[in-house]
Amino acid sequence: MMERLTGAERQIALMICVVMATVGLVMAAAGRGDPMGSHGAIVLIAAGITTFFVLRAIGEPEPAEDRTVNYYDDPTKAGLVIALFWAVVGMGMGVWVAAQLAWPDLRFDAAWSSFGRIRPVHTSGVIFGFGGNALIATSYHVMQRTSRARLAGHVSPWFVLLGFNLFCIVAASGYLMGVTQSKEYAEPEWYADIWLVIVWVVYFVLYIRTLARRNEPHIYVANWYYMAFILVVAILHIVNNLAVPASLTGAKSYSAFAGVQDAMTQWWYGHNAVAFFLTAGFLGMLYYFLPKRAERPIYSYRLSILSFWGIVFFYIWAGSHHLHYTALPQWVQTLGMTFSVMLLVPSWASAGNALMTLNGAWHKVRDDATLRFMMVAAVFYGLSTFEGSFMAVRAVNSLSHYTDWTVGHVHAGAMGWVALITFGSIYSVVPLLWKRETMYSWKLVEWHFWLALAGTVIYVFAMWNSGIIQGLMWRTYTDSGTLAYSFTDTLVAMHPYYVARACGGALFLTGAILAAYNVYMTIRHAPEKHPERDYPTSSEAAEPAVPAAE
Amino acid sequence: MDLTHDLTSLIAKSFGLFYLIALSVGITVYAYWPSLGKRFDKAANSILDDEDGPCR
Ligand code: HEM
Ligand code: HEM
Numbered sequence: 001m002m003e004r005l006t007g008a009e010r011q012i013a014l015m016i017c018v019v020m021a022t023v024g025l026v027m028a029a030a031g032r033g034d035p036m037g038s039h040g041a042i043v044l045i046a047a048g049i050t051t052f053f054v055l056r057a058i059g060e061p062e063p064a065e066d067r068t069v070n071y072y073d074d075p076t077k078a079g080l081v082i083a084l085f086w087a088v089v090g091m092g093m094g095v096w097v098a099a100q101l102a103w104p105d106l107r108f109d110a111a112w113s114s115f116g117r118i119r120p121v122h123t124s125g126v127i128f129g130f131g132g133n134a135l136i137a138t139s140y141h142v143m144q145r146t147s148r149a150r151l152a153g154h155v156s157p158w159f160v161l162l163g164f165n166l167f168c169i170v171a172a173s174g175y176l177m178g179v180t181q182s183k184e185y186a187e188p189e190w191y192a193d194i195w196l197v198i199v200w201v202v203y204f205v206l207y208i209r210t211l212a213r214r215n216e217p218h219i220y221v222a223n224w225y226y227m228a229f230i231l232v233v234a235i236l237h238i239v240n241n242l243a244v245p246a247s248l249t250g251a252k253s254y255s256a257f258a259g260v261q262d263a264m265t266q267w268w269y270g271h272n273a274v275a276f277f278l279t280a281g282f283l284g285m286l287y288y289f290l291p292k293r294a295e296r297p298i299y300s301y302r303l304s305i306l307s308f309w310g311i312v313f314f315y316i317w318a319g320s321h322h323l324h325y326t327a328l329p330q331w332v333q334t335l336g337m338t339f340s341v342m343l344l345v346p347s348w349a350s351a352g353n354a355l356m357t358l359n360g361a362w363h364k365v366r367d368d369a370t371l372r373f374m375m376v377a378a379v380f381y382g383l384s385t386f387e388g389s390f391m392a393v394r395a396v397n398s399l400s401h402y403t404d405w406t407v408g409h410v411h412a413g414a415m416g417w418v419a420l421i422t423f424g425s426i427y428s429v430v431p432l433l434w435k436r437e438t439m440y441s442w443k444l445v446e447w448h449f450w451l452a453l454a455g456t457v458i459y460v461f462a463m464w465n466s467g468i469i470q471g472l473m474w475r476t477y478t479d480s481g482t483l484a485y486s487f488t489d490t491l492v493a494m495h496p497y498y499v500a501r502a503c504g505g506a507l508f509l510t511g512a513i514l515a516a517y518n519v520y521m522t523i524r525h526a527p528e529k530h531p532e533r534d535y536p537t538s539s540e541a542a543e544p545a546v547p548a549a550e
Numbered sequence: 551m552d553l554t555h556d557l558t559s560l561i562a563k564s565f566g567l568f569y570l571i572a573l574s575v576g577i578t579v580y581a582y583w584p585s586l587g588k589r590f591d592k593a594a595n596s597i598l599d600d601e602d603g604p605c606r
Contacts, residue, residue, distance in 0.1 A: 218590075331559060432601075
């Protein structure tokens with residue numbers, strides 16, 4: 001793939017690799033005896049592997065292609081394959097975590113395999129590894145198509161993609177070694193955080209520069225969502241990770257905030273990670289791939305603008321609903337609660353807009369599992385935002401907080417919405433990018449759909465039951481005013497649901513494995529589609545068979 | 551001047567309210583501005599046939 005870079009670009013890539021290798025060497029030397037040293041070794045190895053690929057191409061002749069006639073899709077392709085890899089790893093970890101909760105012996109007595117270490121491998125693996133790579137890859141695809149411009153640069157998209165994955169690997173390996181900042185979804189330590197800032201700034205600049213080249217007067221709404229995702233995640237990440245390293249040769253650092261300010265900063269981050277990582281970016285996918293796949297324009301473009309700004313400006317204030325009944329001032333809690341309830345409006349506007357787009361094309365939804373993935377994702381998006389707004393009400397939260405109800409809500413959103421929209425998008429974009437007629441096997445797509453749906457429903461229902469039972473047992477008093485149930489009693493009551501959740505998760509994981517296999521076979525074996533001209537063609541040649549006036 | 555709790559809550563309760571109202575009104579007006587309808591329709595349809603490659 002590096003052969004498509006020009007000689008000058010290959011040299012820049014090589015220089016970046018050398019700088020990275022130096023950084024890795026310094027980290028490894030300075031951090032000897034500390035997890036930071038192992039991370040230095042990882043950076044060094046990653047730089048070495050990349051150098052190998054660049055060097056292999058460095059003597060090759062200059063690329064002969066005309067860059068003005070097609071899009072640059074190599075990084076997109078790589079990103080999608082990497083996303084599927086992380087899906088299998090991250091969800092595999094999820095099933096393991098779920099199984100440990102049901103059968104604690106599955107820890108096998110090692111330190112690295114304890115619940116507290118593999119749980120963040122699951123959460124980061126699925127959110128950043130799977131979700132993040134899918135977002136980066138699809139954003140490259142969408143920004144080029146919607147602006148009818150090629151990516152602005154050929155090295156920076158690779159830098160962003162590979163740099164982001166280096167961050168993910170450093171994060172995951174750090175958890176297994178016990179490295180953590182103890183901030184949920186922001187666990188990696190200071191040097192990984194600094195690295196992510198660099199990667200993210202390059203990503204933002206790349207996006208803006210590509211948009212600046214656009215040949216469409218209006219910036220299509222999907223781009224707004226992707227840009228909000230990039231920009232706001234940068235702000236959140238920088239502020240929440242402000243910290244002072246205990247020493248420059250070790251991983252440990254101390255947060256710049258203390259007490260309730262620290263908690264508020266963390267959940268301002270945490271909730272907006274949900275909003276801008278797990279929602280805004282994936283809404284970008286929805287607004288592009290769903291109309292495209294249904295071959296119908298979005299039902300109301302105006303509504304999509306309204307809901308965009310609604311989501312952006314309401315979400316920012318909602319984080320305090322994670323801190324009900326804490327030392328946080330009451331009015332801040334109420335503020336978060338109010339904004340959470342208002343959030344229902346733009347959220348349902350998006351979900352409704354998606355479903356209304358399909359209105360009149362239900363036969364396509366019935367026949368096409370790919371479109372069905374997207375439709376069900378929109379339904380789960382509506383469901384989980386309704387549930388979230390409800391749980392944000394303080395009185396409801398007093399029951400749901402700390403219980404498995406929250407975990408059920410999380411996965412209604414994460415599996416039902418985030419994962420399903422991603423799989424739908426992957427299935428619609430893979431044949432296009434690799435120039436195949438269709439996916440290798442539509443039957444496997446169909447299987448995946450039903451496995452994923454069954455897995456999600458089992459998971460979410462199990463957690464609703466488990467969580468509400470748990471919450472009610474915690475607040476049941478005897479006549480003499482003491483607690484009626486011990487903690488162990490709740491565990492016994494929850495055990496069957498934990499087993500059910502592990503089974504549901506296994507179904508979902510099986511679906512993800514089928515997806516990875518199907519994509520692999522599509523790349524390898526599906527019949528190629530031979531367009532009359534080299535693909536993509538110019539617009540004159542691609543006149544629709546039926547004139548547009550009909 | 552210190553950024554006290556009282557001051558931040560005052561700002562949130564006064565300025566915050568009005569700026570959000572102004573924002574909502576502004577966005578609604580923009581989204582429903584009649585003469586922009588054509589542009590939005592064109593944008594909504596533009597993605598349906600976009601594989602014809604970049605021009606630059
Ligand atoms: C194979 C499917 C999956 C299984 C079996 C699974 C399992 C689990 C388990 C057991 C936990 C820990 C719950 C606890 O601490 O009590 C968890 C947490 C979490 N998972 Fe998953 N998961 C799956 C898929 C996903 C996906 C696709 C995402 C995101 C895109 C995701 C995001 C999360 C998040 C954010 C948490 C933390 C929740 C919290 O702190 O409240 N999971 N998962
Ligand atoms: C209108 C939209 C939403 C609102 C108002 C909302 C509200 C809430 C509330 C009240 C909690 C529980 C906080 C607690 O008791 O600690 C929560 C937790 C959570 N929600 Fe949502 N939610 C929304 C949408 C979503 C979506 C779409 C997703 C996923 C894609 C999601 C992912 C999460 C996660 C990961 C947590 C767990 C955080 C943690 O404790 O680790 N939420 N949400």
